[in-house]
Amino acid sequence: MxxxxxxxxxxxxxxxxxxxxxxxxxxxxxxxxxxxxxxxxxxxxxxxxxxxxxxxxxxxxxxxxxxxxxxxxxxxxxxxxxxxxxxxxxxxxxxxxxxxxxRNGRDDRARRMADGLAAVGIGGAYGGALALAGNPRLIARTHFSRFLIEQGICRDNGEVFRRFLTEGKPGFVPHxxxxxxxxxxxxxxxxxxxxxxxxxxxxxxxxxxxxxxxxxxxxxxxxxxxxxxxxxxxxxxxxxxxxxxxxxxxxxxxxxxxxxxxxxxxxxxxxxxxxxxxxxxxxxxxxxx
Missing domain, CATH: 3.20.20.140 (Metal-dependent hydrolases)
Structure with missing residues:
Protein backbone atom coordinates (compact mmCIF):
# COMPACT_ATOMS: atom_id res chain seq x y z
CA MET A 1 0.00 0.00 0.00
CA ARG A 103 11.27 -13.28 28.36
CA ASN A 104 13.09 -16.06 30.21
CA GLY A 105 14.04 -14.96 33.68
CA ARG A 106 11.04 -12.69 34.27
CA ASP A 107 9.37 -15.17 36.60
CA ASP A 108 12.46 -15.55 38.80
CA ARG A 109 12.82 -11.78 38.89
CA ALA A 110 9.15 -11.40 39.87
CA ARG A 111 9.53 -13.88 42.73
CA ARG A 112 12.53 -11.98 44.04
CA MET A 113 10.59 -8.70 43.79
CA ALA A 114 7.82 -10.29 45.84
CA ASP A 115 10.35 -11.46 48.43
CA GLY A 116 11.61 -7.91 48.77
CA LEU A 117 8.09 -6.60 49.28
CA ALA A 118 7.32 -9.36 51.78
CA ALA A 119 10.37 -8.29 53.79
CA VAL A 120 8.68 -4.93 54.42
CA GLY A 121 5.35 -6.48 55.30
CA ILE A 122 3.58 -6.69 51.93
CA GLY A 123 2.55 -10.29 51.43
CA GLY A 124 0.95 -12.00 48.45
CA ALA A 125 2.56 -9.71 45.90
CA TYR A 126 3.69 -12.44 43.51
CA GLY A 127 0.25 -14.08 43.31
CA GLY A 128 -1.46 -10.73 43.12
CA ALA A 129 0.75 -9.47 40.31
CA LEU A 130 0.50 -12.76 38.43
CA ALA A 131 -3.31 -12.60 38.55
CA LEU A 132 -3.11 -9.19 36.82
CA ALA A 133 -0.74 -10.33 34.08
CA GLY A 134 -2.53 -11.11 30.84
CA ASN A 135 0.54 -13.09 29.78
CA PRO A 136 2.09 -14.91 32.79
CA ARG A 137 5.44 -15.09 30.97
CA LEU A 138 5.57 -11.31 30.92
CA ILE A 139 4.93 -10.52 34.58
CA ALA A 140 6.53 -7.12 35.16
CA ARG A 141 6.78 -4.15 37.51
CA THR A 142 3.57 -2.78 35.99
CA HIS A 143 1.64 -5.74 37.40
CA PHE A 144 3.15 -5.28 40.87
CA SER A 145 2.22 -1.62 40.68
CA ARG A 146 -1.40 -2.45 39.87
CA PHE A 147 -1.48 -4.93 42.76
CA LEU A 148 -0.17 -2.35 45.25
CA ILE A 149 -2.73 0.19 44.05
CA GLU A 150 -5.58 -2.34 44.25
CA GLN A 151 -4.53 -3.17 47.82
CA GLY A 152 -4.70 0.50 48.78
CA ILE A 153 -1.01 0.58 49.66
CA CYS A 154 -0.33 3.31 47.08
CA ARG A 155 -2.50 5.85 45.30
CA ASP A 156 -0.95 5.68 41.84
CA ASN A 157 1.94 4.39 39.76
CA GLY A 158 4.15 7.31 40.68
CA GLU A 159 3.89 6.54 44.38
CA VAL A 160 4.46 2.82 43.79
CA PHE A 161 7.69 3.39 41.91
CA ARG A 162 8.97 6.05 44.32
CA ARG A 163 8.39 3.86 47.37
CA PHE A 164 8.94 0.32 46.14
CA LEU A 165 10.06 -0.38 42.57
CA THR A 166 13.06 1.80 41.71
CA GLU A 167 16.71 1.14 42.49
CA GLY A 168 17.36 0.98 46.22
CA LYS A 169 13.70 0.30 47.10
CA PRO A 170 12.35 -2.98 48.57
CA GLY A 171 10.77 -4.37 45.39
CA PHE A 172 13.49 -3.45 42.93
CA VAL A 173 15.36 -6.31 41.25
CA PRO A 174 17.61 -5.58 38.27
CA HIS A 175 17.38 -7.76 35.18
Missing part, protein backbone atom coordinates in the same frame (compact mmCIF):
# COMPACT_ATOMS: atom_id res chain seq x y z
CA UNK A 2 1.25 3.51 -0.80
CA UNK A 3 0.71 6.12 1.91
CA UNK A 4 0.57 9.83 1.34
CA UNK A 5 0.50 10.74 5.04
CA UNK A 6 2.63 13.75 5.95
CA UNK A 7 4.26 14.74 9.25
CA UNK A 8 0.84 15.75 10.60
CA UNK A 9 -0.55 12.24 10.28
CA UNK A 10 -2.22 10.97 13.46
CA UNK A 11 0.03 7.93 13.72
CA UNK A 12 0.25 6.11 17.06
CA UNK A 13 3.11 3.62 16.88
CA UNK A 14 3.53 2.67 20.54
CA UNK A 15 0.95 0.99 22.79
CA UNK A 16 0.44 -2.20 24.80
CA UNK A 17 -2.23 -4.90 25.08
CA UNK A 18 -3.00 -7.75 27.45
CA UNK A 19 -0.39 -9.77 25.52
CA UNK A 20 2.14 -7.90 27.69
CA UNK A 21 1.29 -5.29 30.34
CA UNK A 22 -1.67 -3.41 28.86
CA UNK A 23 -5.20 -3.67 30.21
CA UNK A 24 -7.08 -3.91 26.88
CA UNK A 25 -7.14 -6.68 24.29
CA UNK A 26 -5.66 -6.08 20.82
CA UNK A 27 -9.21 -5.90 19.45
CA UNK A 28 -10.26 -3.27 22.01
CA UNK A 29 -7.14 -1.23 21.27
CA UNK A 30 -7.87 -1.29 17.53
CA UNK A 31 -11.40 -0.04 18.15
CA UNK A 32 -10.16 2.66 20.52
CA UNK A 33 -7.52 3.79 18.04
CA UNK A 34 -10.09 4.13 15.27
CA UNK A 35 -12.56 5.93 17.54
CA UNK A 36 -9.82 8.41 18.53
CA UNK A 37 -8.99 9.23 14.92
CA UNK A 38 -5.74 7.29 14.62
CA UNK A 39 -4.78 7.00 10.94
CA UNK A 40 -1.89 4.53 11.33
CA UNK A 41 -1.52 2.17 14.28
CA UNK A 42 1.01 -0.28 15.69
CA UNK A 43 0.73 -2.58 18.69
CA UNK A 44 4.13 -2.74 20.43
CA UNK A 45 3.91 -5.21 23.31
CA UNK A 46 6.94 -5.72 25.52
CA UNK A 47 9.21 -8.50 24.21
CA UNK A 48 6.18 -10.23 22.68
CA UNK A 49 4.64 -10.59 19.22
CA UNK A 50 1.84 -12.95 20.28
CA UNK A 51 -0.80 -10.25 19.85
CA UNK A 52 0.21 -9.27 16.33
CA UNK A 53 -2.13 -11.54 14.38
CA UNK A 54 -5.13 -10.41 16.45
CA UNK A 55 -4.16 -6.74 16.16
CA UNK A 56 -3.78 -7.00 12.38
CA UNK A 57 -7.09 -8.83 11.95
CA UNK A 58 -8.90 -6.27 14.12
CA UNK A 59 -7.33 -3.36 12.27
CA UNK A 60 -8.20 -4.84 8.88
CA UNK A 61 -11.79 -5.37 9.96
CA UNK A 62 -11.97 -1.66 10.82
CA UNK A 63 -10.10 -0.45 7.74
CA UNK A 64 -7.32 0.90 10.00
CA UNK A 65 -3.82 0.88 8.43
CA UNK A 66 -1.47 -1.21 10.58
CA UNK A 67 2.25 -1.74 11.17
CA UNK A 68 3.64 -4.70 13.10
CA UNK A 69 5.41 -3.63 16.28
CA UNK A 70 7.28 -4.72 19.39
CA UNK A 71 9.09 -3.00 22.26
CA UNK A 72 12.29 -4.83 23.25
CA UNK A 73 14.02 -4.28 26.60
CA UNK A 74 17.80 -3.98 26.35
CA UNK A 75 20.55 -3.33 28.87
CA UNK A 76 22.75 -0.32 28.17
CA UNK A 77 25.15 1.24 30.69
CA UNK A 78 23.56 -0.88 33.44
CA UNK A 79 20.11 0.54 32.68
CA UNK A 80 17.04 -0.72 30.86
CA UNK A 81 16.45 0.98 27.52
CA UNK A 82 13.52 0.22 25.22
CA UNK A 83 13.79 -0.27 21.48
CA UNK A 84 10.65 -0.28 19.34
CA UNK A 85 10.67 -2.39 16.18
CA UNK A 86 8.24 -1.51 13.39
CA UNK A 87 7.24 -3.09 10.08
CA UNK A 88 8.90 -6.50 10.55
CA UNK A 89 7.90 -10.10 9.92
CA UNK A 90 6.50 -11.26 13.31
CA UNK A 91 7.19 -14.90 12.42
CA UNK A 92 10.88 -14.43 11.64
CA UNK A 93 12.67 -17.25 13.51
CA UNK A 94 15.57 -15.19 14.91
CA UNK A 95 13.24 -12.51 16.21
CA UNK A 96 10.89 -15.06 17.77
CA UNK A 97 13.79 -16.95 19.40
CA UNK A 98 15.39 -13.75 20.64
CA UNK A 99 12.20 -12.50 22.25
CA UNK A 100 11.64 -15.89 23.86
CA UNK A 101 15.11 -15.74 25.38
CA UNK A 102 14.47 -12.20 26.61
CA UNK A 176 19.93 -8.36 32.45
CA UNK A 177 18.09 -7.86 29.19
CA UNK A 178 19.27 -8.40 25.63
CA UNK A 179 22.14 -6.31 24.31
CA UNK A 180 21.42 -3.33 22.08
CA UNK A 181 23.19 -5.07 19.21
CA UNK A 182 21.13 -8.25 19.61
CA UNK A 183 17.80 -6.41 19.65
CA UNK A 184 18.66 -4.39 16.55
CA UNK A 185 19.90 -7.52 14.76
CA UNK A 186 16.56 -9.27 15.41
CA UNK A 187 14.53 -6.32 14.16
CA UNK A 188 16.64 -5.66 11.07
CA UNK A 189 16.91 -9.31 10.05
CA UNK A 190 13.11 -9.57 10.34
CA UNK A 191 12.82 -6.70 7.84
CA UNK A 192 11.92 -4.05 10.39
CA UNK A 193 13.05 -0.60 11.43
CA UNK A 194 14.41 0.08 14.95
CA UNK A 195 13.44 3.14 17.01
CA UNK A 196 14.68 4.35 20.41
CA UNK A 197 11.60 4.62 22.64
CA UNK A 198 10.87 7.66 24.87
CA UNK A 199 14.54 8.79 25.11
CA UNK A 200 13.92 11.51 27.71
CA UNK A 201 12.91 8.90 30.28
CA UNK A 202 16.37 7.42 30.78
CA UNK A 203 18.05 10.33 32.50
CA UNK A 204 21.36 9.79 30.75
CA UNK A 205 24.08 12.42 30.90
CA UNK A 206 24.90 14.09 27.57
CA UNK A 207 27.91 11.80 27.12
CA UNK A 208 25.89 8.69 27.96
CA UNK A 209 23.11 9.67 25.59
CA UNK A 210 25.63 10.33 22.83
CA UNK A 211 27.09 6.86 23.43
CA UNK A 212 23.62 5.31 23.14
CA UNK A 213 22.83 7.18 19.94
CA UNK A 214 26.23 6.44 18.40
CA UNK A 215 25.99 2.71 19.14
CA UNK A 216 22.32 2.58 18.06
CA UNK A 217 23.11 4.09 14.66
CA UNK A 218 26.20 1.90 14.34
CA UNK A 219 24.09 -1.24 14.73
CA UNK A 220 21.53 -0.17 12.14
CA UNK A 221 19.05 1.83 14.22
CA UNK A 222 17.13 4.36 12.16
CA UNK A 223 14.53 6.13 14.30
CA UNK A 224 13.79 7.88 17.58
CA UNK A 225 10.52 8.68 19.35
CA UNK A 226 10.13 12.43 19.30
CA UNK A 227 6.49 12.81 20.36
CA UNK A 228 5.44 10.37 23.08
CA UNK A 229 3.17 10.23 26.11
CA UNK A 230 6.27 10.61 28.28
CA UNK A 231 7.68 13.76 26.61
CA UNK A 232 6.91 17.38 27.32
CA UNK A 233 6.69 19.81 24.41
CA UNK A 234 10.21 20.98 25.21
CA UNK A 235 11.50 17.40 25.14
CA UNK A 236 9.76 16.76 21.83
CA UNK A 237 11.59 19.75 20.37
CA UNK A 238 14.84 18.61 21.95
CA UNK A 239 14.61 15.15 20.37
CA UNK A 240 13.52 16.59 17.06
CA UNK A 241 16.91 18.28 17.14
CA UNK A 242 18.56 14.97 18.00
CA UNK A 243 16.75 13.31 15.08
CA UNK A 244 18.07 15.98 12.72
CA UNK A 245 21.61 15.79 14.12
CA UNK A 246 21.85 12.00 13.86
CA UNK A 247 19.77 11.77 10.67
CA UNK A 248 17.16 9.65 12.42
CA UNK A 249 13.53 9.24 11.44
CA UNK A 250 11.02 10.69 13.91
CA UNK A 251 8.37 8.47 15.49
CA UNK A 252 5.24 9.22 17.47
CA UNK A 253 3.39 7.07 20.01
CA UNK A 254 1.32 7.40 23.15
CA UNK A 255 2.78 4.42 25.08
CA UNK A 256 -0.83 3.76 26.05
CA UNK A 257 -1.35 0.93 28.56
CA UNK A 258 -4.96 1.38 29.61
CA UNK A 259 -7.77 3.82 30.46
CA UNK A 260 -7.19 5.76 33.66
CA UNK A 261 -3.61 4.54 33.86
CA UNK A 262 -1.76 6.20 30.99
CA UNK A 263 -0.89 9.88 30.72
CA UNK A 264 -2.03 10.07 27.09
CA UNK A 265 -4.80 8.21 25.27
CA UNK A 266 -4.33 6.55 21.90
CA UNK A 267 -3.97 9.16 19.17
CA UNK A 268 -4.17 12.15 21.52
CA UNK A 269 -0.72 13.53 20.85
CA UNK A 270 0.56 16.73 19.24
CA UNK A 271 1.97 16.46 15.73
CA UNK A 272 5.67 15.99 15.05
CA UNK A 273 7.71 19.20 15.16
CA UNK A 274 8.66 20.75 11.84
CA UNK A 275 11.81 19.73 10.05
CA UNK A 276 11.86 16.01 10.85
CA UNK A 277 11.15 13.04 8.59
CA UNK A 278 8.34 10.81 9.89
CA UNK A 279 9.28 7.18 10.37
CA UNK A 280 6.11 6.02 8.62
CA UNK A 281 7.27 7.52 5.33
CA UNK A 282 10.10 4.95 5.30
CA UNK A 283 7.62 2.17 6.11
CA UNK A 284 4.99 2.84 3.43
CA UNK A 285 5.45 -0.52 1.75
CA UNK A 286 5.09 -2.39 5.06
CA UNK A 287 1.71 -0.99 6.09
CA UNK A 288 -1.06 -3.58 6.16
CA UNK A 289 -4.70 -2.77 5.48
Missing amino acids: TLSFDAGCNADLHCHSTASDGTLSPEALAARAQANGVALWALTDHDEVGGQARALAAAQALGLPYLTGVEISVSFLHQSVHIVGLGFDPDHPELVAGLDAT QWASLKDALDWIVKAGGLAVIAHPARYGFSPNEEYALLHEFVGHGGRGIEVVTGAHTDAEANQYAGVAREFKLLASRGSDFHGPGESRVDLGELPPLPRGVEPVWQALRDRVRC
